[in-house]
Structure formats: structure tokens, C-alpha cells
Amino acid sequence: MGIAGKILIVDDEPEALENCSRILKRFRYDCLTEHDPIRAVDVIKRERPGLVLTDLCMPGLDGIGVLNAAKQLDPAVQVVLLTAHATVQTAVTSMRQGALDYILKPFTGAELEAVARRAFAGAGERCAGGSEPVGPTAGQEKGGAAPMLGGSRAIREVLDLVNKVARTDANVLIYGESGTGKELAAQTIHSRSLRAARPFVPVDCVSLPDTLLESELFGHERGAFTGAHTSKPGLFEMAQGGTVFLDEVSGMSQNLQSRLLRVLQERQVRRVGGIRFVDVDVRVIAASNQDLEQACRQGTFREDLYFRLNVIPIALPPLRARGGDIQLLAQEFLTRFARRFGPASGVVPELSPDVTDRLVRYPWPGNVRELQNVIERAVALAEGPVIRVEHLPERLHLVSADEPAQADAASFKDAKQQAVRLFERTFLVDLLKRHGGHMGRAAREAGVDRKTIERMVKRHGLRDKR
Ligand SMILES: Nc1ncnc2c1ncn2[C@@H]1O[C@H](COP(=O)(O)OP(=O)(O)OP(=O)(O)O)[C@@H](O)[C@H]1O
Ligand SMILES: [Mg+2]
Numbered sequence: 001m002g003i004a005g006k007i008l009i010v011d012d013e014p015e016a017l018e019n020c021s022r023i024l025k026r027f028r029y030d031c032l033t034e035h036d037p038i039r040a041v042d043v044i045k046r047e048r049p050g051l052v053l054t055d056l057c058m059p060g061l062d063g064i065g066v067l068n069a070a071k072q073l074d075p076a077v078q079v080v081l082l083t084a085h086a087t088v089q090t091a092v093t094s095m096r097q098g099a100l101d102y103i104l105k106p107f108t109g110a111e112l113e114a115v116a117r118r119a120f121a122g123a124g125e126r127c128a129g130g131s132e133p134v135g136p137t138a139g140q141e142k143g144g145a146a147p148m149l150g151g152s153r154a155i156r157e158v159l160d161l162v163n164k165v166a167r168t169d170a171n172v173l174i175y176g177e178s179g180t181g182k183e184l185a186a187q188t189i190h191s192r193s194l195r196a197a198r199p200f201v202p203v204d205c206v207s208l209p210d211t212l213l214e215s216e217l218f219g220h221e222r223g224a225f226t227g228a229h230t231s232k233p234g235l236f237e238m239a240q241g242g243t244v245f246l247d248e249v250s251g252m253s254q255n256l257q258s259r260l261l262r263v264l265q266e267r268q269v270r271r272v273g274g275i276r277f278v279d280v281d282v283r284v285i286a287a288s289n290q291d292l293e294q295a296c297r298q299g300t301f302r303e304d305l306y307f308r309l310n311v312i313p314i315a316l317p318p319l320r321a322r323g324g325d326i327q328l329l330a331q332e333f334l335t336r337f338a339r340r341f342g343p344a345s346g347v348v349p350e351l352s353p354d355v356t357d358r359l360v361r362y363p364w365p366g367n368v369r370e371l372q373n374v375i376e377r378a379v380a381l382a383e384g385p386v387i388r389v390e391h392l393p394e395r396l397h398l399v400s401a402d403e404p405a406q407a408d409a410a411s412f413k414d415a416k417q418q419a420v421r422l423f424e425r426t427f428l429v430d431l432l433k434r435h436g437g438h439m440g441r442a443a444r445e446a447g448v449d450r451k452t453i454e455r456m457v458k459r460h461g462l463r464d465k466r
Pocket of ligand 2: 247
């Protein structure tokens with residue numbers, strides 16, 4: 001087997017150089033090392049590595065400097081920054097300047113290998129398919145999907161899986177709470193697959209009554225039902241060669257489930273009222289925020305259909321389990337909305353420290369979509385260059401300072417506890433407001449005794465009657 005690719009590692013600490021290169025050599029990478037960032041630029045010129053792994057903080061020229069120089073010399077080179085926790089924000093912004101990704105120190109060999117593999121997988125695809133960037137965070141996708149952003153471990157695992165799955169033609173089932181990015185993940189898979197040039201057709205399986213959904217999906221012939229004056233192809237036919245995204249698939253009736261199963265098994269559709277079968281070549285990506293396995297056990301979802309759809313399951317983590325991504329996404333949405341309707345100066349407003357603090361502590365039950373809406377509203381409300389707490393919706397005013405910040409991969413138990421705490425606080429504040437701070441009356445309305453209310457007030461530090 002030949003070498004897997006040429007990598008230049010830049011770090012002012014000899015030990016770090018040694019360590020990285022030992023790991024990568026094991027995976028058959030050809031490793032060059034350089035402790036002087038300025039000399040590293042010459043090495044890039046001379047040796048043309050496919051990947052530059054560079055430390056962020058170095059004397060003389062920092063990692064961003066190396067990134068810029070490398071990209072100037074060779075726009076196709078992939079650059080990954082090695083960063084300590086304190087400078088992670090800089091590393092995150094570097095991705096907008098063209099870095100493929102960053103790795104947080106200390107990292108494992110597996111993380112290093114995974115990022116190298118991704119860098120070179122991208123190079124292969126570039127040769128095959130033109131000049132598009134292919135990293136998970138590398139700008140606009142072919143199919144027009146916005147990039148799926150995130151640096152947390154939880155989302156990187158998803159992005160890795162999305163990339164792998166995109167190369168196959170298997171059906172995919174995406175799970176996740178509302179607003180976690182299920183549709184975006186489906187679009188990303190499509191736009192990185194061989195079907196990218198063909199249509200991506202999303203279908204909401206709960207917004208239409210059964211019979212309408214049936215003719216939407218499978219089409220109908222003229223005269224099939226009253227009002228069917230012409231024949232019409234269904235979405236499966238229209239997606240020919242591409243991907244159909246079945247959103248909220250658990251909402252399908254039993255009748256439609258069996259029709260869908262037949263389409264998946266036979267790769268043919270018959271229009272409503274028709275007799276002819278039409279061959280269809282589509283990939284199906286389905287999404288659900290319900291537990292389909294449980295639905296199968298309860299008999300509301302066909303198990304054979306579930307097996308067909310669930311060839312590759314992808315679980316999107318809730319935003320509260322993605323730690324640092326809250327800030328990363330907030331920053332991204334700030335930039336997007338500022339461009340759209342921010343201050344006329346074109347300056348992207350900043351988040352006050354207090355706002356950032358609340359954003360990272362709030363449990364985000366509506367996930368990325370909720371964060372996006374909150375930032376959109378804040379950009380619209382803030383007239384100056386700084387977004388302050390008063391520009392946030394009230395539920396975020398209630399986040400207290402002793403709420404722990406959302407951490408990577410919070411356990412379900414922790415996340416639930418946090419959500420319950422926040423709910424309790426919101427409920428209590430509303431209740432007391434309605435009763436002018438009168439705890440006895442509040443207790444009566446809530447159907448609990450006064451002691452309970454007093455304890456809750458104390459627990460949430462709500463002594464101020466306002
Ligand atoms: N990782 C991400 N990076 C950037 N934007 C994201 C990310 N995840 C989600 N979004 C954005 O958040 C919004 C909600 O995502 P999406 O519609 O894909 O979620 P969903 O899980 O399908 O939600 P729902 O359950 O409500 O249908 C979209 O505008 C999407 O572009
Ligand atoms: Mg959706």
C-alpha cells in the first residue's frame with residue numbers, strides 16, 4: 001500500500017511534533033515537521049503537502065498566519081489548527097478563513113487520524129468532481145444546503161457519519177428533537193452524494209390529509225378522484241435520480257406505510273387511479289422526532305418499513321449536548337442576520353458577556369432553530385453594536401447564574417434536570433407575577449401548599465418581589 005498523503009506539522013514544541021508525526025506515520029502518512037512557523041511557509045512552497053496541521057499559538061507567526069500563507073500558496077491545501085481551550089474561539093473563526101477544522105488539545109490519535117482522513121478524502125473528491133470545498137464546514141454545499149456547523153465532539157461524530165453515509169446509497173433514518181437540524185443533515189447527505197445534481201425533494205408527512213399525501217407522493221391519473229382533471233406525477237417520480245426526504249415519517253397512515261414499503265421494495269410507483277408501474281430510482285432519507293422502535297412495538301408503525309428505512313440511523317444530539325457549539329452557531333447567525341438586516345454600518349453586533357453567559361446556560365428545548373430565532377430577533381431589536389440582555393426573549397432573562405453552562409454530551413439525566421429547573425423557574429415567576437408576589441394565592445392557584453412555593457422561591461433566589 002502506498003502513502004496516504006503528505007502532511008506538514010508545525011508546532012514550536014518539539015515534543016508535540018514528535019507525537020503527531022508518530023501517530024500519523026502509523027496510518028501511512030508521509031510526515032514533515034517544522035518547529036519554526038516562518039520556515040514552515042518555505043516548506044509548504046517546496047513540498048506541497050496536502051494537509052498542514054499547525055499549532056495556533058507560536059512565536060513569530062501564529063497558526064492563522066500559517067493558514068493564510070498556505071492558502072495563498074496553494075488554495076487546495078487543507079489546514080487544521082491545533083488549539084488549546086483558551087484560544088478555541090480564534091480557531092473557530094479560522095474556519096471562515098478556510099481552515100478545514102480545528103482540534104482541541106489534548107487530542108487522541110483517533111481524532112488526529114480522523115481529521116487527516118477527512119482532509120485527504122476531500123482531496124480525492126476535488127479531483128473527481130471539480131473545485132468545490134468539501135470539509136463539513138467548508139462553505140455552501142453543491143445542492144444549495146447551508147453548511148452544517150459545529151465543533152463539539154457530538155456534532156463532529158454526526159458530520160463524520162454524514163460524510164460516510166453520503167458515499168453510500170443506503171436509506172437513512174434521522175432522529176432528533178425538533179430543531180436539531182434533521183432536514184439540514186438530509187440535505188447535506190444529498191448534496192455530498194452522487195445524486196447531488198438530481199433533485200432533493202422534502203415531503204412533510206404530517207401536514208397533509210392522508211389522501212392528498214398519497215397523491216402528492218405517488219401522483220395520480222386523470223379522473224382518479226373528483227377534481228383530478230389532469231394526471232400528475234408524484235414526488236417520487238419528480239425526484240428521479242435524487243433523494244426524497246420524508247419528514248415526520250411516523251405521521252404516515254397504515255395505508256400509506258404499506259404503499260411506501262412497496263415502493264421501497266419494488267422500486268416502482270403506481271399513480272393513484274393508474275395501472276402502469278413507473279420505475280423510480282430514489283434514495284429515501286426519513287426523519288422522526290418520535291421513537292419509531294417504540295411505535296413499532298405499539299403497532300402504529302410497520303416494522304418491515306422501519307427496517308427498510310433504518311438502514312443507517314443517525315441521531316442528532318440536542319443543542320444542549322453540544323457545548324461550545326452554542327457560541328459558534330450564535331456567531332454564525334449573528335453574521336448572517338447582520339448582513340440581512342443589521343445596523344446600516346454593516347458591522348456585526350457583538351454579544352455582551354451577560355448575553356453569552358445566558359446563551360450557554362439556557363437548555364434550548366427548541367435547539368438550533370430556537371437559537372437562530374433568538375439571534376434573529378436580537379439583531380432586529382438591537383440598534384447599537386452590542387446585543388444586550390434586554391434584546392433576548394424573556395425566557396432567557398430567567399436563566400440564573402448558578403445554572404451550569406451546557407457541556408458537551410450532557411447526560412440525559414443532567415439535561416432533563418436543567419430543563420426542569422428552568423421550567424420551574426419560569427412557571428414560578430409567571431405565577432408570582434400574576435398574584436403580585438403573594439405566595440399564598442400563588443400556592444392556591446398552583447394547587448400546592450404555601451411551603452412548597454416558599455421553598456421554590458428560595459431555591460431560585462427570587463426574593464425580589466418584582
Ligand atoms: N449544525 C448546524 N449549523 C448551522 N445551521 C443549523 C445547524 N443545525 C440546524 N441549523 C439550522 O437550524 C434550522 C433548523 O434546522 P432543521 O430545519 O434542519 O431542523 P429539524 O430537525 O428538521 O427541525 P424540525 O424538527 O423542527 O423540523 C435551520 O434553519 C437550519 O439551517
Ligand atoms: Mg424538519
